[in-house]
Amino acid sequence: MTVRINPRLTEISISGIRQFSNQLVNYPDAINLTIGQPDFPTPDEVKEGAIRAINENKTGYTHNAGLIDLRHTVNEFFTNKYGFSYDPESEIIITNGASQAIDIIFRTILEEGDEVILPAPIYTGYVPIIKLLGATPVFLDTTDTGFQPSAERLASLITDKTKAVLFNFPSNPTGVAIEQAQMDELAEVLATHDVFTISDEIYSENTFFRKHCSFGAYPELREKLFLVHGLSKSHSMTGWRIGFLMADKEWMQHCIKIQQYNAICASVPSQYAAIEALTTCQDTPAEMNKAYIERRNYVYRRLLDMGLEVTEPTGAFYIFPSIEKFGMTSFEFATRLLKEAGVAAVPGSAFTQYGEGYLRISYAYSMEHLEEGLNRMEKFIASL
Numbered sequence: 001m002t003v004r005i006n007p008r009l010t011e012i013s014i015s016g017i018r019q020f021s022n023q024l025v026n027y028p029d030a031i032n033l034t035i036g037q038p039d040f041p042t043p044d045e046v047k048e049g050a051i052r053a054i055n056e057n058k059t060g061y062t063h064n065a066g067l068i069d070l071r072h073t074v075n076e077f078f079t080n081k082y083g084f085s086y087d088p089e090s091e092i093i094i095t096n097g098a099s100q101a102i103d104i105i106f107r108t109i110l111e112e113g114d115e116v117i118l119p120a121p122i123y124t125g126y127v128p129i130i131k132l133l134g135a136t137p138v139f140l141d142t143t144d145t146g147f148q149p150s151a152e153r154l155a156s157l158i159t160d161k162t163k164a165v166l167f168n169f170p171s172n173p174t175g176v177a178i179e180q181a182q183m184d185e186l187a188e189v190l191a192t193h194d195v196f197t198i199s200d201e202i203y204s205e206n207t208f209f210r211k212h213c214s215f216g217a218y219p220e221l222r223e224k225l226f227l228v229h230g231l232s233k234s235h236s237m238t239g240w241r242i243g244f245l246m247a248d249k250e251w252m253q254h255c256i257k258i259q260q261y262n263a264i265c266a267s268v269p270s271q272y273a274a275i276e277a278l279t280t281c282q283d284t285p286a287e288m289n290k291a292y293i294e295r296r297n298y299v300y301r302r303l304l305d306m307g308l309e310v311t312e313p314t315g316a317f318y319i320f321p322s323i324e325k326f327g328m329t330s331f332e333f334a335t336r337l338l339k340e341a342g343v344a345a346v347p348g349s350a351f352t353q354y355g356e357g358y359l360r361i362s363y364a365y366s367m368e369h370l371e372e373g374l375n376r377m378e379k380f381i382a383s384l
């Protein structure tokens with residue numbers, strides 16, 4: 001007998017972001033612009049919330065869905081901000097980061113042969129799970145529509161096999177936040193088809209100069225909607241592993257089983273910390289956004305001055321210039337940029353083939369760090 005692993009895993013590789021950033025150990029002097037996490041410390045009140053819980057021995061398992069107080073807090077937070085509401089008793093699960101919420105959703109709804117439509121370029125965390133479950137990703141090209149998904153194109157991609165359509169706005173990797181009018185058109189298409197909508201809104205609090213538009217604000221979608229949120233980005237809590245999954249109780253009664261057998265519950269000190277984040281630290285994201293906006297303006301201007309075509313970001317902390325005109329693949333470009341100029345940025349091809357010809361730069365770094373990285377990049381481009 002020959003033992004073997006699940007063959008679907010052999011089709012899945014380590015994310016292109018990691019593949020690239022793993023090379024960085026060989027270039028200790030490189031300016032790293034690859035990391036997708038805030039460069040601010042977690043707020044003190046949040047840390048104290050966790051320390052208090054530990055000192056009070058609040059360290060045992062919680063309900064599989066998480067602390068009921070936290071679930072109430074989550075509901076209040078999002079109701080106040082975006083007007084939608086989920087029942088804390090039966091429609092909210094506290095997960096180990098948005099990543100686990102995404103995994104739970106796909107494992108709850110996907111069957112072999114199903115299709116999931118995703119606007120592309122898209123974050124690396126969805127396609128591997130879809131494939132692992134024997135389903136197929138179908139990409140909706142956004143490269144010629146300012147990285148906003150066209151409703152007409154969405155309608156043309158929906159088939160009998162389509163189980164879900166996933167959105168992630170503000171977007172990793174493009175930094176584009178969706179416009180209300182665009183979302184209205186998408187919602188109209190979604191409401192007239194028998195498909196789930198999944199919206200990963202992890203960057204909702206990092207939306208610049210406008211209010212975040214949420215798919216949660218469309219009552220006609222609610223019945224078949226899964227919302228993903230979390231604190232990794234909004235409160236600089238990537239290592240605390242707190243995400244929020246919200247959906248109608250019809251589906252959540254099944255999602256909770258996956259949570260139960262996979263994780264039991266999210267980290268308990270982190271859950272207490274999360275209550276502080278959503279109550280005492282409501283202003284934290286706006287504070288961080290001030291810095292992100294200053295950096296965004298600077299990086300955007302520098303890239304334009306280098307002669308690059310680039311869409312102005314309106315959220316998250318990424319910018320996605322085109323490097324197509326240099327006639328290299330994005331992997332070649334990023335590799336040469338690292339080796340010859342000592343700057344690390346993620347090749348766009350890490351975000352599906354629709355990211356080919358682009359480079360993802362994270363500006364979750366200090367101005368000095370960004371300035372040095374962009375000076376080096378400018379010289380490199382001038383040498384091409």
Ligand SMILES: Cc1ncc(COP(=O)(O)O)c(C=O)c1O
Pocket residue numbers: 036096097098099100123125168172200202230231232238242243
């Ligand atoms: C779009 C998107 N969704 C989900 C995640 C994962 O978030 P978490 O750390 O909460 O698991 C990330 C992390 O970069 C992301 O960019």
